[in-house]
Amino acid sequence: xxxxxxxxxxxxxxxxxxxxxxxxxxxxxxxxxxxxxxxxxxxxxxxxxxxxxxxxxxxxxxxxxxxxxxxxxxxxxxx
Amino acid sequence: xxxxxxxxxxxxxxxxxxxxxxxxxxxxxxxxxxxxxxxxxxxxxxxxxxxxxxxxxxxxxxxxxxxxxxxxxxxxxxxxxxxxxxxxxxxxxxxxxxxxxxxxxxxxxxxxxxxxxxxxxxxxxxxxxxxxxxxxxxxxxxxxxxxxxxxxxxxxxxxxxxxxxxxxxxxxxxxxxxxxxxxxxxxxxxxxxxxxxxxxxxxxxxxxxxxxxxxxxxxxxxxxxxxxxxxxxxxxxxxxxxxxxxxxxxxxxxxxxxxxxxxxxxxxxxxxxxxxxxxxxxxxxxxxxxxxxxxxxxxxxxxxxxxxxxxxxxxxxxxxxxxxxxxxxxxxxxxxxxxxxxxxxxxxxxxxxxxxxxxxxxxxxxxxxxxxxxxxxxxxxxxxxxxxxxxxxxxxxxxxxxxxxxxxxxxxxxxxxxxxxxxxxxxxxxxxxxxxxxxxxxxxxxxxxxxxxxxxxxxxxxxxxxxxxxxxxxxxxxxxxxxxxxxxxxxxxxxxxxxx
Numbered sequence: 001x002x003x004x005x006x007x008x009x010x011x012x013x014x015x016x017x018x019x020x021x022x023x024x025x026x027x028x029x030x031x032x033x034x035x036x037x038x039x040x041x042x043x044x045x046x047x048x049x050x051x052x053x054x055x056x057x058x059x060x061x062x063x064x065x066x067x068x069x070x071x072x073x074x075x076x077x078x079x
Numbered sequence: 080x081x082x083x084x085x086x087x088x089x090x091x092x093x094x095x096x097x098x099x100x101x102x103x104x105x106x107x108x109x110x111x112x113x114x115x116x117x118x119x120x121x122x123x124x125x126x127x128x129x130x131x132x133x134x135x136x137x138x139x140x141x142x143x144x145x146x147x148x149x150x151x152x153x154x155x156x157x158x159x160x161x162x163x164x165x166x167x168x169x170x171x172x173x174x175x176x177x178x179x180x181x182x183x184x185x186x187x188x189x190x191x192x193x194x195x196x197x198x199x200x201x202x203x204x205x206x207x208x209x210x211x212x213x214x215x216x217x218x219x220x221x222x223x224x225x226x227x228x229x230x231x232x233x234x235x236x237x238x239x240x241x242x243x244x245x246x247x248x249x250x251x252x253x254x255x256x257x258x259x260x261x262x263x264x265x266x267x268x269x270x271x272x273x274x275x276x277x278x279x280x281x282x283x284x285x286x287x288x289x290x291x292x293x294x295x296x297x298x299x300x301x302x303x304x305x306x307x308x309x310x311x312x313x314x315x316x317x318x319x320x321x322x323x324x325x326x327x328x329x330x331x332x333x334x335x336x337x338x339x340x341x342x343x344x345x346x347x348x349x350x351x352x353x354x355x356x357x358x359x360x361x362x363x364x365x366x367x368x369x370x371x372x373x374x375x376x377x378x379x380x381x382x383x384x385x386x387x388x389x390x391x392x393x394x395x396x397x398x399x400x401x402x403x404x405x406x407x408x409x410x411x412x413x414x415x416x417x418x419x420x421x422x423x424x425x426x427x428x429x430x431x432x433x434x435x436x437x438x439x440x441x442x443x444x445x446x447x448x449x450x451x452x453x454x455x456x457x458x459x460x461x462x463x464x465x466x467x468x469x470x471x472x473x474x475x476x477x478x479x480x481x482x483x484x485x486x487x488x489x490x491x492x493x494x495x496x497x498x499x500x501x502x503x504x505x506x507x508x509x510x511x512x513x514x515x516x517x518x519x520x521x522x523x524x525x526x527x528x529x530x531x532x533x534x535x536x537x538x539x540x541x542x543x544x545x546x547x548x549x550x551x552x553x554x555x556x557x558x559x560x561x562x563x564x565x566x567x568x569x570x571x572x573x574x575x576x577x578x579x
Binding site: 036037040041043044056057059060061 | 221222223371372375376377379380381383384386389390426
């Protein structure tokens with residue numbers, strides 16, 4: 001399973017919606033319930049699932065799911 | 080120079096005329112000189128020096144940060160720029176308050192020492208452009224924006240006169256590029272800008288200042304009142320502060336529009352908010368976006384392993400900072416903390432709230448929305464008591480005396496149809512014993528609520544008005560002009576947010 005599929009599973013679990021299908025252009029406006037509260041839960045879930053830790057700067061400059069995927073790829077090259 | 084002064088009514092057309100006649104490449108210079116003159120009109124020389132210092136420090140740090148590759152040095156330069164700005168703001172705005180409270184603490188601890196009280200300094204505008212400077216440095220440091228290399232455009236971004244004194248707090252990515260565009264006269268911008276200025280003046284001089292007469296009488300002497308006068312004063316203050324501040328912003332945005340510059344909208348029907356979080360997405364939008372992006376989100380991420388409690392800590396710190404920003408006084412700190420408490424509670428109860436509405440089959444219904452607006456508005460009005468009261472003792476008095484006499488009044492109102500006679504006895508004699516004045520106040524409130532409803536449903540109040548038939552529009556223009564001339568208070572009453 002590649003990073004995008006694993007990340008999609010995380011989204012489905014966090015937002016309790018099996019129909020979610022993310023793509024690189026997906027933003028908070030595209031996912032029902034993705035607000036600042038659920039964003040923290042999402043980030044913690046991503047860090048736990050991929051065994052990585054984001055820096056403050058990385059977290060504050062994420063614009064969309066594509067940026068998130070790139071950061072995960074940079075931090076876990078063996079995935 | 081205040082927007083509601085005769086000086087500004089001369090200043091703006093003069094600057095516009097020269098701007099129109101100037102070659103395009105010098106227009107930024109004219110606006111910059113006009114902005115510095117605008118600030119100089121306050122006749123407080125150290126303010127002009129402060130603005131220049133903030134501009135130079137921020138410009139220099141921005142370029143150095145961008146030119147530096149080493150991450151540690153970039154971070155150091157960022158913090159030098161930010162802390163320099165905070166020190167400037169702190170010295171002008173908070174030093175006196177800090178010394179006062181330290182002396183209080185020494186006295187409480189029976190220490191035989193005290194610090195010399197520093198004089199209260201004027202700091203009009205500083206809170207706004209210092210925050211704008213910090214947002215610029217943050218965006219450059221995070222590489223979400225490029226540092227501006229042209230000193231003139233940067234200085235203009237910081238000092239542009241329509242937004243200099245009371246905001247909006249603009250992001251560099253939204254504003255600087257507009258100064259580079261070639262100017263072309265646009266009739267629609269001129270027309271809309273004029274309407275926005277007139278509407279803003281009407282809200283400030285006619286609505287805010289008239290309501291302020293009653294509010295100031297009650298809140299200036301709260302111990303003489305109890306019950307209905309306090310309740311009415313609080314409701315009136317909610318409308319007054321909105322009309323005052325949004326009126327200023329309308330004049331600021333209208334003035335900028337006449338130069339083809341778009342400033343960020345700062346109010347979106349705040350009293351139609353359905354939750355406290357929603358209120359902060361509608362009230363003083365640019366300040367709360369600043370706090371969200373540069374304080375709340377970094378803190379929330381830093382505390383993310385604490386889950387909901389991490390979000391609560393981030394909220395409390397952010398809203399505390401919001402209270403402190405508004406003023407060097409204990410009532411503002413309490414006001415900020417109250418909103419922090421409101422939002423913190425919502426972190427825990429929102430899931431139960433959703434279940435409750437679903438159980439009652441009210442989810443996404445008009446009833447739910449109206450109920451939420453009603454509750455939210457009253458939570459905000461309760462918070463305004465803290466904001467308006469000059470001392471903590473007054474806050475406590477108002478809160479504990481809001482209900483006084485209400486049951487007797489309601490009882491006699493039910494038993495006796497001459498309720499207005501009872502109302503008169505409970506009201507402040509100098510303003511509300513006249514049905515005409517009371518009706519006038521209700522009309523003021525009605526106008527403000529109408530503006531908010533139109534904004535909510537149509538997206539833009541001014542475009543809605545400009546699309547109406549000519550006869551309707553010109554009737555409104557005449558009413559605005561006549562009201563401002565006949566009912567407008569003098570420019571002796573400053574804008575409320577000048578204190579922040």
